[in-house]
Amino acid sequence: GAKWTYSGQDGQQYWSKHYPYCGGPFQSPIDIESELLRFDPTLGPIEVQNYDLSPDEQLTLGNNGHSVQLSLPGKMYISSLPRRYTAAQLHLHWGSSSKPAGSEHLVNSRQYAAELHVVHFNSDKYPNMSMAVDKSDGLAVLGVLIEVGEFNPAFEQFLKFINGVKYRDQKVQIPGFNIRGLLPPRLDEYYRYDGSLTTPPCYPSVLWTLFRNPVTISRKQFVALATSLYSSHAQDSTPLPLNSNFRKPQAVDSRVVLVSFKE
Numbered sequence: 257g258a259k260w261t262y263s264g265q266d267g268q269q270y271w272s273k274h275y276p277y278c279g280g281p282f283q284s285p286i287d288i289e290s291e292l293l294r295f296d297p298t299l300g301p302i303e304v305q306n307y308d309l310s311p312d313e314q315l316t317l318g319n320n321g322h323s324v325q326l327s328l329p330g331k332m333y334i335s336s337l338p339r340r341y342t343a344a345q346l347h348l349h350w351g352s353s354s355k356p357a358g359s360e361h362l363v364n365s366r367q368y369a370a371e372l373h374v375v376h377f378n379s380d381k382y383p384n385m386s387m388a389v390d391k392s393d394g395l396a397v398l399g400v401l402i403e404v405g406e407f408n409p410a411f412e413q414f415l416k417f418i419n420g421v422k423y424r425d426q427k428v429q430i431p432g433f434n435i436r437g438l439l440p441p442r443l444d445e446y447y448r449y450d451g452s453l454t455t456p457p458c459y460p461s462v463l464w465t466l467f468r469n470p471v472t473i474s475r476k477q478f479v480a481l482a483t484s485l486y487s488s489h490a491q492d493s494t495p496l497p498l499n500s501n502f503r504k505p506q507a508v509d510s511r512v513v514l515v516s517f518k519e
């Protein structure tokens with residue numbers, strides 16, 4: 257598709273020119289404000305299967321020009337939803353070293369340093385991500401808010417390879433590790449709403465689960481994430497730093513955000 261960026265002449269306020277869904281309803285991310293919340297007692301703990309990957313497994317870490325992404329094996333899935341949602345990839349959104357606020361979802365207008373997304377597709381109904389990505393029941397994304405604090409050994413398992421994917425379209429193979437370690441300790445407390453991809457083509461195809469509790473990474477880890485990557489190819493004469501790759505909050509309209517917790 258057409259090229260898009262987060263700012264400048266191809267920035268997010270122009271996405272809808274080439275990607276009409278980006279200007280439509282049910283868009284993500286949103287600012288999750290207290291008055292939108294409704295407790296839903298049917299929302300049980302999120303259960304994930306086969307997230308504990310052996311170091312004998314190879315995963316592809318890549319720079320796709322918009323984010324750093326990690327491919328995930330099809331044996332990983334979410335088992336607590338009405339349909340099986342199989343993992344496809346994970347990626348992050350972050351700010352910059354000068355402005356360490358880069359999460360996509362806000363909570364009561366607070367923007368966190370970064371946000372992790374683990375993207376899954378409805379494998380009960382669709383054979384792969386590409387067939388699922390534009391279907392209203394196609395995707396389920398687990399979101400984790402990230403703040404700067406204690407060093408995070410789980411994130412280090414891929415951050416330590418980030419200098420191998422500095423430039424667009426670079427990829428490296430990394431050993432598998434326990435992906436569950438990237439999620440917060442409690443998977444029973446989360447926000448739930450119907451939304452979209454936060455990048456073009458912005459299909460309204462995502463069942464969003466954003467965990468209530470943030471995880472931490474150290475300042476050094478955050479700076480590595482925020483300063484190591486470029487959205488340009490290695491041979492490009494003008495290197496374009498890849499940072500602040502977050503979409504602004506979108507209109508909630510008449511949507512309600514369900515919560516799995518009481519207070």
Ligand SMILES: NS(=O)(=O)c1c(F)c(F)c(S(=O)(=O)CCO)c(N[C@H]2CCc3ccccc32)c1F
Nearest residue numbers: 322323325344347373375385389397453454455
């Ligand atoms: N925030 S988000 O979860 O909406 C989201 C992203 F923010 C994002 F950057 C990507 S991407 O693939 O890294 C780059 C643009 O598609 C995807 N990738 C998805 C969308 C399309 C697709 C196809 C195959 C595998 C993954 C994806 C994504 F779902």
Ligand SMILES: [Zn+2]
Nearest residue numbers: 347349373454
């Ligand atoms: Zn994302």
